[in-house]
Amino acid sequence: MKKILILFSHPRLEQSRVNKILIENIINKKGVTVHDLYECYPDFHINVPFEKELLSKHDVIIWHHPFYWYSCPPLMKQWIDMVLEFNWAYGPEGNALHGKICLNAITTGGSKEVYCSEGYNSFTVKQFLRPFEQTANLCGMTYFPPFAVMGTHNLSDEALDEYKINYGKFIDLLQANLSINDMDNKSFINDIPKLKTI
Amino acid sequence: MTGSILFEAIVFLAGAIICVSIAKRLGLSSVIGYLLAGVLIGPYVLGFIGKEGEDILHFAEFGVVMMLFLIGLEIEPKNFWNMRKTILGMGGIQVGGTMLLSYVLFAFFGFDWKVSLVISMAVALSSTAIAMQTIKEKGLMDTTFGTSSFSILLFQDIIVIFMIGAIPLLSNTTLETKTEDHGTSMSLIDSLPLGFQTLAIILSVVVIVVLGRYLIVPMLRKVAKAGVRELLIAAAFLIVFGISFIMELVGLSPALGAFLGGVVLSNSEFKHELESTLEPFKNLFLGLFFMAVGASINFIVIANNPLTIGGVLIAIIVIKAIVLFITGSIFKLKLDQKLLLSFSLAQVGEFAFVLLSFAFGLHILEQEQMDMMLVVTALSMSLTPIFGVVNERFILPKIGTKESVKRPMDHIAKSHKIILVGFGHFGSTIGRFLRSHGVEATILDHDSNRVDFLRKMGFEVYYGDATRQDLLESAGIAEAKIIISATNKIEVSKAISKIIKEQYPHVELMIRTKNRYDAYELLNLGHENIYRESLDTSLVLARDVLSKMGFRKYTLNRQVQNFKKYDEDSLRRLALEPKREEDYIFKAKQELAQQEKFLNEDLKRGVVEYDSHWDSEYIRELLNKK
Numbered sequence A: 001m002k003k004i005l006i007l008f009s010h011p012r013l014e015q016s017r018v019n020k021i022l023i024e025n026i027i028n029k030k031g032v033t034v035h036d037l038y039e040c041y042p043d044f045h046i047n048v049p050f051e052k053e054l055l056s057k058h059d060v061i062i063w064h065h066p067f068y069w070y071s072c073p074p075l076m077k078q079w080i081d082m083v084l085e086f087n088w089a090y091g092p093e094g095n096a097l098h099g100k101i102c103l104n105a106i107t108t109g110g111s112k113e114v115y116c117s118e119g120y121n122s123f124t125v126k127q128f129l130r131p132f133e134q135t136a137n138l139c140g141m142t143y144f145p146p147f148a149v150m151g152t153h154n155l156s157d158e159a160l161d162e163y164k165i166n167y168g169k170f171i172d173l174l175q176a177n178l179s180i181n182d183m184d185n186k187s188f189i190n191d192i193p194k195l196k197t198i
Numbered sequence B: 001m002t003g004s005i006l007f008e009a010i011v012f013l014a015g016a017i018i019c020v021s022i023a024k025r026l027g028l029s030s031v032i033g034y035l036l037a038g039v040l041i042g043p044y045v046l047g048f049i050g051k052e053g054e055d056i057l058h059f060a061e062f063g064v065v066m067m068l069f070l071i072g073l074e075i076e077p078k079n080f081w082n083m084r085k086t087i088l089g090m091g092g093i094q095v096g097g098t099m100l101l102s103y104v105l106f107a108f109f110g111f112d113w114k115v116s117l118v119i120s121m122a123v124a125l126s127s128t129a130i131a132m133q134t135i136k137e138k139g140l141m142d143t144t145f146g147t148s149s150f151s152i153l154l155f156q157d158i159i160v161i162f163m164i165g166a167i168p169l170l171s172n173t174t175l176e177t178k179t180e181d182h183g184t185s186m187s188l189i190d191s192l193p194l195g196f197q198t199l200a201i202i203l204s205v206v207v208i209v210v211l212g213r214y215l216i217v218p219m220l221r222k223v224a225k226a227g228v229r230e231l232l233i234a235a236a237f238l239i240v241f242g243i244s245f246i247m248e249l250v251g252l253s254p255a256l257g258a259f260l261g262g263v264v265l266s267n268s269e270f271k272h273e274l275e276s277t278l279e280p281f282k283n284l285f286l287g288l289f290f291m292a293v294g295a296s297i298n299f300i301v302i303a304n305n306p307l308t309i310g311g312v313l314i315a316i317i318v319i320k321a322i323v324l325f326i327t328g329s330i331f332k333l334k335l336d337q338k339l340l341l342s343f344s345l346a347q348v349g350e351f352a353f354v355l356l357s358f359a360f361g362l363h364i365l366e367q368e369q370m371d372m373m374l375v376v377t378a379l380s381m382s383l384t385p386i387f388g389v390v391n392e393r394f395i396l397p398k399i400g401t402k403e404s405v406k407r408p409m410d411h412i413a414k415s416h417k418i419i420l421v422g423f424g425h426f427g428s429t430i431g432r433f434l435r436s437h438g439v440e441a442t443i444l445d446h447d448s449n450r451v452d453f454l455r456k457m458g459f460e461v462y463y464g465d466a467t468r469q470d471l472l473e474s475a476g477i478a479e480a481k482i483i484i485s486a487t488n489k490i491e492v493s494k495a496i497s498k499i500i501k502e503q504y505p506h507v508e509l510m511i512r513t514k515n516r517y518d519a520y521e522l523l524n525l526g527h528e529n530i531y532r533e534s535l536d537t538s539l540v541l542a543r544d545v546l547s548k549m550g551f552r553k554y555t556l557n558r559q560v561q562n563f564k565k566y567d568e569d570s571l572r573r574l575a576l577e578p579k580r581e582e583d584y585i586f587k588a589k590q591e592l593a594q595q596e597k598f599l600n601e602d603l604k605r606g607v608v609e610y611d612s613h614w615d616s617e618y619i620r621e622l623l624n625k626k
Helices: A017-026 A048-056 A074-083 A130-138 A157-176 A193-197 B005-025 B030-041 B053-074 B077-082 B084-108 B113-124 B128-138 B144-170 B175-181 B194-226 B229-249 B254-265 B271-295 B299-304 B306-330 B335-344 B351-361 B367-399 B409-415 B425-435 B448-456 B469-474 B490-503 B516-524 B536-548 B553-576 B584-604 B616-625
Strands: A004-008 A032-036 A060-066 A101-107 A147-149 B417-421 B442-445 B461-463 B480-485 B508-513 B530-532
Touching (some): A004 A017, A017 A101, B053 B271, B077 B084, B084 B113, B128 B271, B144 B351, B194 B254, B306 B367, B351 B367, B425 B442, B442 B448
16 A cells, blocks of 8 residues: 655635545545645744655655745745755656655645636646646656646535545545556646546 | 531531532532431431521521622623623523412412412512533533523522512501511611612712722732732622622622622632632632521421322423423423423422512411422422433434534634733733734733733733632633743743643643743653743844845745744753753853853854755756766
8 A cells, every 4th residue: 555645735724615624524534644834933943854855755846835926835935945956856867756645635726627728817727737847857756647626715614625635535545555557648637537436 | 416517517518529529420510418417417307407408598698698709700791791692581580480480389389479479479480500500510600501590590699689579468467567587687778768778879879889999809909919829819808798798788788789799790800819729718608508408497397198299299390390491482492402491490499488588577488388389399409400310311412403503714713712920021912912812811920010000001900819720720721721921930831831731731831931941940851842932033133143144035034934943943952961960150151161062052053054955056066966
């Protein structure tokens, strides 16, 4: 069974309806570590040796965060800057993360429709996530399409409940084993056939 | 044999100790234990206590007075005013309904209308002593049931004044015989016309409020400054005795006066000090009171007409319980709260003794009628705790509508109790920050001048010595989540730590310390939450010095964080090493050597710790090596 590390970063969790529910549902799953970055490093002083140790103990890394200004909250970027060290995560001798799976789990206020060349955000989510994709690539990790909860501004309780259940199912699939072939060229991991069938 | 006071004291104390500890072991209320002890030592079982039981009853009523004073202390005037609707509404319905039904009952069985009226008055009143003691013991004071019971009992305390006033009107005997018979009354205002009586009553209430504000509090401040512990006990008793005396002078219930006095003092800084001082005395007096009730149950009367007594007893309890249940329904209480209310206030209270003997003295009641009602009263009081157990063990578990326990996130502030010890410059900063998050800590300080000053500034600070367990208890340590020791006196922190470790291990202790050595001691006592006042501020200053010299601020900030971590780690390592503390010179030398060691280590390591983040030169260097 694959070990999953959820690097969760939300600067105002107490005000987030969606993320609270998503996280609460999976926090006690076996083999899943939810690492709440804003709770652990309120002063942005990241304990790098501890983070490296944590990474090496897991097979799948999920950057779970709200999609602020087409990117992640600042502490998540600080984490990337500090932890993914030269000659450890990348560089000539940097292969600590090789072979691991990596992806973003994001929540966006805008709906799927506005993230395209015709929509007011002009670009797709996949395009906005390029820096993360390349970060994963440079570190030798397999990058999966994102799990996305979109249109949170107008999300009904029923729809949210469905997302919650799907996130849990998706984590189960990841633990069991999910390969890049299962992605079926979908832009979002929410849409892959394996998740649709169960 | 029963003549000696010492012997009586021994009988009462031994009876209490044996019976109450047995009751507690069986998981029953202490009230049952006391009542049982009273029955045992009373005239009909072991016979240690004879007729003097009644005198003891009068004396022990002082426990009820103290209890109401303490209850008053916990109710602030603002809350009291907010409760006015429940007091008048629930109390009015309960007393009115019970009087009506029991009057109909007694009249139906052929009692004279005057007798029926007096009995229905006596029956309408419940026992403050038994009900409140049980409620407090179970910690239910803050529930709807608790406040409802309290409102009803308070209304009864007020209405009893009018009842005592009304009974003489029912009597055919003249005023002179009345004052003779009613020996306990020493009222000044009986001879005044009605308008002046009312005026005198209002005046005495005003006197208590004014005395509380302008005489009692300054007196307590003086006493606190003197720093003699027993003077505070004396002062506390003086307050309660004084208020009772004034009240008896104008013919009001001393319990009501004590309650008012308590309310007036509930805003003062001496609230917890008074509570912790009077609490044990109150409990003893109440215990004595319950034992006297137990001893006064006349088993001969019961044996003569068991059926009548049993019938009347059951009828009264049923009537009271039904009226209480209806009252609860009108005020929309939940089912479990209604049941609790019905069971806990269904007894006839101690006021019945007063009313009945008063009416007997006025020849309204006959000896036989009074004896019967006294026995019914005592029995109903003794049965209350048993009903409570039945309700709690057998009925409530079947209903399952408990008080809601689900609390939303924004109630964090309300549901976690914090105690803050020491409100100097350090503690007050803590208090201000907590308050800005809606967290009102209970603040204790030992400097009466400062307490006085801070209260004028609007802080809720209480005077008292936090190393005393009883004071911590009245500040609410049992329900507290965290206690903060913000004093820099290591002895105080250690004393609190000892109490917490031994009695309240669930409470988290967070401690301010002056220096490393105090920190070592506390670490070795097993405390983790230690905050050295010499660490943070000095580093911030040092950081600003380096910044003025040209170092970049963000880099310095990170180094400060590194340094702090290093220092905290080394503190924990050094605390484990054995120390020969008795030699002061050795200690001083050791400190110097330690400082030197740190400084050298810092210098050797270069800038505190290896740090290559955002360092492009470092990457270039590594790449060029290839």
